Amino acid sequence: MKILVCISKVPDTTTKIAFTDNNTKFNSDKVQFIMNPYDEWYALVRACELKEKHGGSVTVINVGGADNEQIIRRALAIGADDAVRIDAEPQDSFFVAEAIAAYAADKGFDFILTGKETIDYNGSVVAGMLAGLLNWPFISLAVSLEVEGNTATLEREISGGKEKLQVNTPFVASASKGMAEARIPNIRGITAARTKPLTVIAPGNATALTTIKSYKLPAEKTGVKLISADHPEQLIDLLHNEAKVI
Amino acid sequence: MSILVFAEANANKFTKPAFEAITYARHVATASGTSVTALVLDEVPAEERAQLAKYGATKILNNTDARLRQFDSGAIASAIVKAVQQEQATAVIFTAGYVSKSVASIVAASLRAGFVAGATALPLIQGQEWIINKNVFSGKAVAEYAVSTPIKVISILPNSIAPEPAAADVTELDFNPGLADSEFRIKSIAINKTSGKVALTDAELVVSAGRGMKGPENWGMIEEMAQHIGAATACSRAVADLHWRPHEEHVGQTGLTIRPNLYIAVGISGAIQHLAGVNGSKVIVVINTDAEAPFFKAADYGIVGDAFQIVPKINEALKKFKAAAH
Numbered sequence: 423m424k425i426l427v428c429i430s431k432v433p434d435t436t437t438k439i440a441f442t443d444n445n446t447k448f449n450s451d452k453v454q455f456i457m458n459p460y461d462e463w464y465a466l467v468r469a470c471e472l473k474e475k476h477g478g479s480v481t482v483i484n485v486g487g488a489d490n491e492q493i494i495r496r497a498l499a500i501g502a503d504d505a506v507r508i509d510a511e512p513q514d515s516f517f518v519a520e521a522i523a524a525y526a527a528d529k530g531f532d533f534i535l536t537g538k539e540t541i542d543y544n545g546s547v548v549a550g551m552l553a554g555l556l557n558w559p560f561i562s563l564a565v566s567l568e569v570e571g572n573t574a575t576l577e578r579e580i581s582g583g584k585e586k587l588q589v590n591t592p593f594v595a596s597a598s599k600g601m602a603e604a605r606i607p608n609i610r611g612i613t614a615a616r617t618k619p620l621t622v623i624a625p626g627n628a629t630a631l632t633t634i635k636s637y638k639l640p641a642e643k644t645g646v647k648l649i650s651a652d653h654p655e656q657l658i659d660l661l662h663n664e665a666k667v668i
Numbered sequence: 669m670s671i672l673v674f675a676e677a678n679a680n681k682f683t684k685p686a687f688e689a690i691t692y693a694r695h696v697a698t699a700s701g702t703s704v705t706a707l708v709l710d711e712v713p714a715e716e717r718a719q720l721a722k723y724g725a726t727k728i729l730n731n732t733d734a735r736l737r738q739f740d741s742g743a744i745a746s747a748i749v750k751a752v753q754q755e756q757a758t759a760v761i762f763t764a765g766y767v768s769k770s771v772a773s774i775v776a777a778s779l780r781a782g783f784v785a786g787a788t789a790l791p792l793i794q795g796q797e798w799i800i801n802k803n804v805f806s807g808k809a810v811a812e813y814a815v816s817t818p819i820k821v822i823s824i825l826p827n828s829i830a831p832e833p834a835a836a837d838v839t840e841l842d843f844n845p846g847l848a849d850s851e852f853r854i855k856s857i858a859i860n861k862t863s864g865k866v867a868l869t870d871a872e873l874v875v876s877a878g879r880g881m882k883g884p885e886n887w888g889m890i891e892e893m894a895q896h897i898g899a900a901t902a903c904s905r906a907v908a909d910l911h912w913r914p915h916e917e918h919v920g921q922t923g924l925t926i927r928p929n930l931y932i933a934v935g936i937s938g939a940i941q942h943l944a945g946v947n948g949s950k951v952i953v954v955i956n957t958d959a960e961a962p963f964f965k966a967a968d969y970g971i972v973g974d975a976f977q978i979v980p981k982i983n984e985a986l987k988k989f990k991a992a993a994h
């Protein structure tokens with residue numbers, strides 16, 4: 423079983439968000455970066471579990487600069503066998519998908535897993551684009567994945583519930599909460615990761631279809647209106663007559 | 669030319685976000701000198717389809733291929749691409765949700781169309797270039813995207829625009845994209861819906877509670893409050909991790925992102941990862957014993973006090989409020 427897992431680098435969840443260069447760039451000064459939680463906890467761990475069960479290999483791929491090697495090594499420590507870094511700053515989702523699709527098209531992967539979404543740009547876009555470019559079936563927001571031979575059984579989130587389905591390899595799936603339990607890399611994994619192969623390739627002619635012109639911070643709340651704990655029923659009146667939401 | 673709307677239905681009826689999408693598309697069509705075509709793949713009765721015209725669709729494409737009523741993302745995307753070509757659409761508008769997350773990016777990649785997922789406002793149209801706002805960093809910032817590809821794909825977050833009636837004359841056409849069997853590649857085995865309850869992501873009102881509730885046995889008052897106002901229930905991750913509540917209710921960075929009109933948070937501290945899932949709510953109410961709880965900074969209304977005292981009083985008042993309203 424040959425599996426490809428897409429991993430991305432995002433600011434730690436507690437990061438204070440700020441911008442520079444006249445609000446055109448994210449201010450990464452002093453920001454702690456991590457592997458996108460959905461990629462690490464769900465996509466990567468499930469890929470490793472399936473490899474441990476059925477044999478085969480897990481390759482992780484990242485589109486990004488050399489400083490992303492820290493998260494790539496972490497993925498290798500968790501259990502991936504080898505890694506590919508496409509050496510380019512990601513410009514938009516299509517750029518990332520096109521670069522990964524160009525790499526993955528002829529490598530004989532059984533399936534590709536991504537995270538549900540990146541917690542910085544919150545697109546939930548790359549996986550579907552990858553499937554579209556490769557013309558493979560796409561299962562979004564998968565919460566479980568089993569593979570037997572060339573048939574996979576998945577459950578995915580749908581409006582108001584879940585759907586169980588089957589699909590043949592090759593396919594692309596995005597991993598949501600529930601697909602696996604997060605793993606913490608152990609010392610053996612960390613040591614092994616140092617010598618696992620990491621290949622750096624050029625992005626070819628991936629293109630971006632969107633650009634971010636500028637950022638702004640959302641308008642701050644004007645301040646909370648406190649209601650006395652002795653008269654909580656006043657809340658109903660305020661919600662009905664002032665906020666007009668009930 | 670036209671603006672194509674993927675009009676989603678649920679149980680043979682369009683949901684409010686479908687009318688929001690039509691309204692959005694009508695504004696875009698007016699600004700770019702075109703008209704609105706709605707594509708309906710689900711099985712929807714004729715009188716319900718006619719609702720789309722009331723919000724400004726001038727053409728309805730009514731799918732006749734029953735195979736497309738299964739949730740096969742690749743096949744649905746192919747059907748949409750066919751409709752885009754047939755209508756010479758310059759933009760495709762989706763409701764941001766489970767279906768668009770599965771379908772819209774395939775459509776965008778197939779058409780090499782710039783895609784903004786989760787737009788929160790109408791685009792600023794400057795000729796070929798459209799400027800579209802979208803929340804990023806889990807709602808902690810807004811980014812202005814510029815898109816100038818000949819076709820644009822936009823999914824809009826529910827509750828970003830109010831549906832506005834704008835009656836139009838409408839023509840309805842049968843639509844069959846003529847897909848080969850080989851385009852259907854996903855075999856559905858079972859669908860499990862938590863029926864009866866308001867789906868959290870569609871809910872306009874949400875009552876949510878956290879570890880301050882002390883234990884799962886105390887959720888009765890939370891459910892009662894939700895029931896009084898017809899709200900869905902949610903919870904913090906701490907509570908889902910403790911198995912006090914099902915994981916489907918967990919909102920936040922690693923759970924669901926919701927944008928209801930009203931979010932009532934009881935006994936939740938308001939950690940940044942929790943706020944990430946709810947900070948798009950229009951009105952936030954916080955009930956917490958700790959006046960220093962970070963959630964108060966993000967709240968519109970707050971009550972500092974013990975939920976076990978306050979929530980039952982609110983429930984009593986809600987009963988009276990409901991009785992008075994009827």
Ligand SMILES: Cc1cc2nc3c(=O)[nH]c(=O)nc-3n(C[C@H](O)[C@H](O)[C@H](O)COP(=O)(O)OP(=O)(O)OC[C@H]3O[C@@H](n4cnc5c(N)ncnc54)[C@H](O)[C@@H]3O)c2cc1C
Pocket residue numbers: 435459877878879880881903904905906907918919920921922923934935936937938939940941942945955956957958961973974975976
């Ligand atoms: C990577 C990462 C991702 C995360 N993702 C999420 C996420 O998606 N969603 C999420 O919710 N969390 C998430 N968390 C966890 C988050 O940081 C908090 O730990 C969690 O939200 C706390 O839940 P809580 O507010 O219910 O509990 P607590 O932090 O324990 O807060 C309980 C609150 O209840 C109040 N209280 C106590 N008794 C009463 C009473 N009688 N009446 C009224 N109030 C009372 C207390 O004052 C306190 O403010 C994440 C954390 C990490 C590290």
Ligand SMILES: Nc1ncnc2c1ncn2[C@@H]1O[C@H](COP(=O)(O)O)[C@@H](O)[C@H]1O
Pocket residue numbers: 428429430431458460461483484485486512515518535536537538539540543544545546547548549
């Ligand atoms: N630069 C990147 N390199 C590799 N994979 C990525 C990159 N950006 C996004 N992905 C993958 O695509 C998923 C969805 O990303 P997004 O569409 O940006 O929300 C992520 O969870 C990753 O698995």
